[in-house]
Amino acid sequence: MKNHARTCCYCDSEVPRDAVGLNRKLFEKNSRQNQFMCLSCMALVLECTCEDLEAKIEEFKADGCRMFS
Numbered sequence: 001m002k003n004h005a006r007t008c009c010y011c012d013s014e015v016p017r018d019a020v021g022l023n024r025k026l027f028e029k030n031s032r033q034n035q036f037m038c039l040s041c042m043a044l045v046l047e048c049t050c051e052d053l054e055a056k057i058e059e060f061k062a063d064g065c066r067m068f069s
């Protein structure tokens with residue numbers, strides 16, 4: 001499957017590449033069914049802030065996770 005731009009399954013806004021990786025990490029089941037969330041919707045679901053999620057992405061990147069390279 002091509003790695004084209006994903007859209008949020010809740011609000012239809014574009015899900016950036018990094019956020020797709022985070023979806024794969026945190027919501028493996030959903031992402032396998034091609035359901036991705038943008039950071040704002042993910043923050044609502046997880047009851048945290050977008051900043052928390054961005055920090056998480058940086059953490060995974062620092063871990064050298066290949067999903068984010």
Ligand SMILES: [Zn+2]
Nearest residue numbers: 008011038041
């Ligand atoms: Zn959304």
